[in-house]
Amino acid sequence: MVGVDREDGAGGLDLALVAHLSRLARLGLTDAEMAAILPQLRAILAAVGRLQEADVSGVDATAQVGGLYDVMRDDQVEPGLSAGEALANAPSHEAGLLRVPAIQ
Amino acid sequence: MAELEAVIGLEVHAQLLTRSKMFCGCRAEYLGLPPNSNTCPTCLGLPGALPVINRRAVEMTIRTALALGCRIPEFSKFDRKNYFYPDLPKGYQISQYDLPLSLGGHLEFEVGGERRSCGVTRVHLEEDAGTLHHAGEIHTAKFSLVDLNRAGVPLMEIVGEPDLRSPREAPHYLRALRQLLLHLGVNDGNMEQGSLRCDANISLRPRGQREFGVKVEVKNMNSFRSLQAALEFEFRRQTAVIESGDRVHQETRGWSEAEQGTFSQRSKEEAQDYRYFPEPDLPPLRVSRELVEELRAGLPEPPLRLKDRLRDQHGLSEEQAALLTERLQDAEYFQAMVASGAPPRAAANWQIGPLQALCKESALAIEHSPVPAAELAALVRMVEAGEVSGTSGREVLAEAFALGRSPVELIRERGLIQVSDAEQMEAWVELAIQQLPKAASDFQSGNDRALGPLVGAVRKASGGVANPDLASRLLRERLGRGGE
Amino acid sequence: MSLLNLSVSELGRGLRAREFSSVELAEEALERVDSLDGKLGAFLRTTPELALEQARAADRRLAAEADPPALCGIPIGHKDVLCTKGVETTSGSRILEGFRPPYDATVVARLAQDGAVVVGKMNCDEFAMGSSNENSAFQPTVNPWDAERVPGGSSGGSAAAVAARLAVATLGTDTGGSVRLPASFCGVVGVKPSYGRVSRYGVIAFASSLDQVGPLAKTVEDAQLVLSSIAGPDRRDSTTSAAPVGDLARALQEGVRGLRLGIPREYLAAGLEDGVRGVFESACRWLEAEGAELVEVSLPSTQYALAAYYVIAPAEVSSNLARMDGIRFGPGEPQAPSLLEAYELARNRGFGPEVRRRVALGTFVLSSGYYDAYYLRAQKVRTLVAQDFSRVFEKVDALISPTAPTPAFRLGERTQDPLAMYATDALTLPANLAGISGLSVPAGFTSGLPVGVQVLGPYLGEAMCLRVGAAVERAADVWRQVPAGFDG
Numbered sequence A: 001m002v003g004v005d006r007e008d009g010a011g012g013l014d015l016a017l018v019a020h021l022s023r024l025a026r027l028g029l030t031d032a033e034m035a036a037i038l039p040q041l042r043a044i045l046a047a048v049g050r051l052q053e054a055d056v057s058g059v060d061a062t063a064q065v066g067g068l069y070d071v072m073r074d075d076q077v078e079p080g081l082s083a084g085e086a087l088a089n090a091p092s093h094e095a096g097l098l099r100v101p102a103i104q
Numbered sequence B: 001m002a003e004l005e006a007v008i009g010l011e012v013h014a015q016l017l018t019r020s021k022m023f024c025g026c027r028a029e030y031l032g033l034p035p036n037s038n039t040c041p042t043c044l045g046l047p048g049a050l051p052v053i054n055r056r057a058v059e060m061t062i063r064t065a066l067a068l069g070c071r072i073p074e075f076s077k078f079d080r081k082n083y084f085y086p087d088l089p090k091g092y093q094i095s096q097y098d099l100p101l102s103l104g105g106h107l108e109f110e111v112g113g114e115r116r117s118c119g120v121t122r123v124h125l126e127e128d129a130g131t132l133h134h135a136g137e138i139h140t141a142k143f144s145l146v147d148l149n150r151a152g153v154p155l156m157e158i159v160g161e162p163d164l165r166s167p168r169e170a171p172h173y174l175r176a177l178r179q180l181l182l183h184l185g186v187n188d189g190n191m192e193q194g195s196l197r198c199d200a201n202i203s204l205r206p207r208g209q210r211e212f213g214v215k216v217e218v219k220n221m222n223s224f225r226s227l228q229a230a231l232e233f234e235f236r237r238q239t240a241v242i243e244s245g246d247r248v249h250q251e252t253r254g255w256s257e258a259e260q261g262t263f264s265q266r267s268k269e270e271a272q273d274y275r276y277f278p279e280p281d282l283p284p285l286r287v288s289r290e291l292v293e294e295l296r297a298g299l300p301e302p303p304l305r306l307k308d309r310l311r312d313q314h315g316l317s318e319e320q321a322a323l324l325t326e327r328l329q330d331a332e333y334f335q336a337m338v339a340s341g342a343p344p345r346a347a348a349n350w351q352i353g354p355l356q357a358l359c360k361e362s363a364l365a366i367e368h369s370p371v372p373a374a375e376l377a378a379l380v381r382m383v384e385a386g387e388v389s390g391t392s393g394r395e396v397l398a399e400a401f402a403l404g405r406s407p408v409e410l411i412r413e414r415g416l417i418q419v420s421d422a423e424q425m426e427a428w429v430e431l432a433i434q435q436l437p438k439a440a441s442d443f444q445s446g447n448d449r450a451l452g453p454l455v456g457a458v459r460k461a462s463g464g465v466a467n468p469d470l471a472s473r474l475l476r477e478r479l480g481r482g483g484e
Numbered sequence C: 001m002s003l004l005n006l007s008v009s010e011l012g013r014g015l016r017a018r019e020f021s022s023v024e025l026a027e028e029a030l031e032r033v034d035s036l037d038g039k040l041g042a043f044l045r046t047t048p049e050l051a052l053e054q055a056r057a058a059d060r061r062l063a064a065e066a067d068p069p070a071l072c073g074i075p076i077g078h079k080d081v082l083c084t085k086g087v088e089t090t091s092g093s094r095i096l097e098g099f100r101p102p103y104d105a106t107v108v109a110r111l112a113q114d115g116a117v118v119v120g121k122m123n124c125d126e127f128a129m130g131s132s133n134e135n136s137a138f139q140p141t142v143n144p145w146d147a148e149r150v151p152g153g154s155s156g157g158s159a160a161a162v163a164a165r166l167a168v169a170t171l172g173t174d175t176g177g178s179v180r181l182p183a184s185f186c187g188v189v190g191v192k193p194s195y196g197r198v199s200r201y202g203v204i205a206f207a208s209s210l211d212q213v214g215p216l217a218k219t220v221e222d223a224q225l226v227l228s229s230i231a232g233p234d235r236r237d238s239t240t241s242a243a244p245v246g247d248l249a250r251a252l253q254e255g256v257r258g259l260r261l262g263i264p265r266e267y268l269a270a271g272l273e274d275g276v277r278g279v280f281e282s283a284c285r286w287l288e289a290e291g292a293e294l295v296e297v298s299l300p301s302t303q304y305a306l307a308a309y310y311v312i313a314p315a316e317v318s319s320n321l322a323r324m325d326g327i328r329f330g331p332g333e334p335q336a337p338s339l340l341e342a343y344e345l346a347r348n349r350g351f352g353p354e355v356r357r358r359v360a361l362g363t364f365v366l367s368s369g370y371y372d373a374y375y376l377r378a379q380k381v382r383t384l385v386a387q388d389f390s391r392v393f394e395k396v397d398a399l400i401s402p403t404a405p406t407p408a409f410r411l412g413e414r415t416q417d418p419l420a421m422y423a424t425d426a427l428t429l430p431a432n433l434a435g436i437s438g439l440s441v442p443a444g445f446t447s448g449l450p451v452g453v454q455v456l457g458p459y460l461g462e463a464m465c466l467r468v469g470a471a472v473e474r475a476a477d478v479w480r481q482v483p484a485g486f487d488g
C-alpha cells in the first residue's frame, strides 16, 4: 500500500499525480492550473497528515451518524417527470434523447 | 508444452422483476416507452435528489442468494462506484463493494447429462445504467444519444468462481442460472433484450498447473451461443499467443457478433480507479435471521431436483423431465394435470407437444393458457380411455384454446365421443369391406398396408367417432387374421 | 421603521389583526431588497411573482383560518443550494447556471405549506464550500455591519439578509459551520440541527454525511418556528430520524436554572481573539447568574477534527459533484469535439478554485492506495470525535463556546490561504462530524462587530440548544440592533 510519506507529509503528491486526479475527476486542469493547485493541495495534505498521529487502534469507522438501519420503501410505482420536464434543463437533446459528443 | 486448459468464471447481471426501480418510484419495466419518459429527479441524477432502497429488490436478491446456497451476512451496505459515463447520471453507480448481501454459494448444472458444480463468490445488488444510441459504431459515431428510462432499474450481480474449465461448460452454467432465476420469478431471462447479461473472465494455464494465467475479461455476449463462441475464440487466441512465446495481456475485450471475434477495449494500465466508498445517503442493512428464514422457507424446489423427481416419480424420460422443468410454471402445469388424474407420461406428451405448440403460436406462457391444466387433464384422460381419438383430441384442444372453451364440453357438443359399441362397430366394418373389396382381399392375402384404408373407411362411415383401435381389431377378426 | 425589524410572532399578531397584509409585507421586503441589496449582495435573485402569489394565498388563509401556521405570510429566503421548482437554483456555481429544478426540496415544500412567502434565493459559497462567501461564482456578499468584511460562509447571503432586514428568516445549510459561522459574523441566530433532524431531499449536496439545513433568524424564537416547520422524518431522505420532533417552543421559556453547561477547554485555546473571549465570558456570567452551573470539560480529539473533516467532506464532494457533467442540466459543452473534452471543459469552466481543490483532494483520498491512510483513518477519527461528545453529554446538558475564534474578517484576508480559511470552522465542524445539534446566538459586539456564542446539544437535543440560546439572547438583549444603513 502507498502510505503517507512521512518525510513528504503530502502523500507524495506531485504534478503527475495531480494530472491523474484531474483526469479521474474530469477537472480538465491546464498545466498552469495544475502548477498552481499542487502547492495548495500539498499544504492541505500536510495539515491533514495530523490524522496519522491519532491513536485509532481498535476504533470502528463512522461512515454515518444517527445509527439508522434498514430504511427501505415498498415496491410501489410513483409518478415521475414527463420527458419534457426531464429534458428541460439539458443543453442539447434530439428526438427526446440527451445528446452528447463523440464517445471515442 | 503441456496441453492448455481454460479457467473461466462468469459475471451475470440480472434485472429484477420489481414494479419500481431500485431507488425511486419510476417503473422498472422500461421497454417500449418513449425515451426519457420514465425518470424522476432521483434516477435522472438531478442535484439534491436522494435514493431510497426498494425492499422487494433486497428480498429478491436474498432469495436468489439462498437458492444458490450463499451465506447472508447480518450486516450489509451500499457503496458508490465512481466513474464518468453518459449513461450514468450521477457519475457513480450505487452498488455493493466489501459488504454485499450474500457470499459463498454454488450452482449445480449439467453438461451432457453429467452433473457439475460451480462456486458463486457473491450475489449483490446495484442499479442499472441508461442506454446509449449512436449511428454505427460507438467509437466512430459523431455523437451519442442517451435514454435514461433504464437508469436505476434494480440489477443483481451474480459473480461466479473461476471453476469452469472449458468454453463448452459456460453456456450450461448460464442456462442453469437462468433457469433458477426463472423459477424464483426474479428475472425474465431475456438475454436478447438485455435483462439478463453475462461477462466472462478467461485465462489459460498448462493442465496440471495450480496458478492461474493472465485473465482477460470478455463482454457483449447476448446469447448462449455467442458466450460459447466468444470463449472459444479467446481460447484459440490466447493459445496462439502463448504458443508463439508471447504473454497474454490483462485487458477487457468485447465480443463482436458480426466479426465473430473479440476486440481489445481497455487494458489494465488504463483500468478505472472506481474510488468505492460507503453510500452516505443510505443507512446500512441489518438482515434479520427471521427474514432470512422466512425467505428460505418460501424457496421453490431446486430445478435439478425437481427434474429428477418428476422423472423418477412419473416415469418420464430425461428429456421430458428437462422440458417440463425449464420454467417453474411448466412444472406446475404438469403437476396440476397429474393431480387432476391424467396419466403422467400422456400428460407430459400433451403438454410438451400440442399445448406448447399452441402457446408458442399465440406467444402465451403456459400459465396463461386458455385451457387450464385440469381441463387438459380431462381431455387426456378421455383419449387414454379410448373415448376420444388422439386426432380429434388434438383438434378439439386447438379449438378450445382458440375459443377459450372447455375441450370436454366441445367433445360432448360435437358428439365426438368414440363409439366402441360392438354391434354398431360391426355394422360399420361390414360397410367398409363392401366399399373396399380389393383392399379387403389384399389384406386377407397378407398385405398389411391394406388395413389402413379399411380402418379409414370405418371411421368415415361412423362420421369420425369409431374407435380406430377397435375397428382394426374387428377388421382383422372379420378378415380371418385375428390371431396375429 | 420597517416591518422587517419585527419578530415572527410580532408580525403574526399584526397580520392577524389586519394591521398590514402579507402582500404589503412581501412588497416591503422586495422593495428593501431592490434598494438595499446593491451594497450587500445577499440575494442571487428575487422571486417577486412567486412571493406575491404566495402572499395573496397567505392573506386568504389568514382571513379564513382560525389558527393559521405561525409562518403564514412571513417573507423568507432560501439559500441557493435548495431546489425550488421552476426557480433557478445554482448553488452559487456557474456549472448550474440556468438550472430550474422540476421539484421543490422537502424543506422548501414544508415552509410553503406553512404559508411562508419566498422573496428570493440567497447567495452562498459555491456548493456551500467556504467560510466567507467569497467563493460564490456570481458575487461576494458583504457583512452588513462593515462592508469591508465578510458575512461568513457558506450561508453568508442568508445571514446578511436577515441581519439587514431584507427577509424575516432564511434557510441555510451547515456542513462544517456554514449556518453558525455567518450567524455569528452577522449577528443573527443560526441553528444547525442534528444530522437527520431535517430532510436533505432537494438540498444540493456538499458532503452528504455532514450536511444539515438550518434556519437563520433574528431571534431564537423565530429560528425555532422555522425549525419546527422543516424538521421531522421524510420518506424521501433515508437518513432522517424517525424520532418525533416534539414541542420546541416550550424550551424557550424554560430558563437554564439547574442546567450543567460544559465549556470545552480545547475551544478556548490559542487563536481566540480577546474581544471574542470578552463577549463569551460575559455570556458565561449571565448564564451563571440565571442559575446554570458551568464546568470545564475536555474534548481531546478536537485536535484531529479539522483534519478528519478535510478528508471526509472533500471525499464526499468529489462524488457528489460528479453529476455536474453538463449533460442533463447546466450550460455544458455540447459542441465539444469529444465526450472527454465536453466533461473537462464543462467542469473546468463551471467550477471555481475552491471547488476544484476539494474535488481534487477528495479524489485523491479515495483513490486506490490512499484510501486507508486518509479516508478510512478519518472515519475512525470521526468516531473518536463523536465519542468525545457522547462522553461529555453524560455529564453536562449542553456545551457553550464562542462560535468562531474571531469576528468577521476582512474581504480577501484569507482567500489566498485555504488553510487559514479552513481554520475559521475549527469550533463548529466537530459538531457536524458527530451529528449533534447546535446553534449560534448573538451575545454582543467587539469593535462594532457581532460575536456569537455557540451552544452544542446532544444528538436530537435541539430543544436544549434553543433553551440555552434563549437565555443568552435575553441577557444579551441585542437582537433589535440593526446595522447602520439598513435601519430605515
Ligand SMILES: [Zn+2]
Pocket (backbone or CB within 6 Å): A080, B021, B024, B025, B026, B038, B039, B040, B041, B042, B043, B044, B152
Ligand atoms: Zn426515477
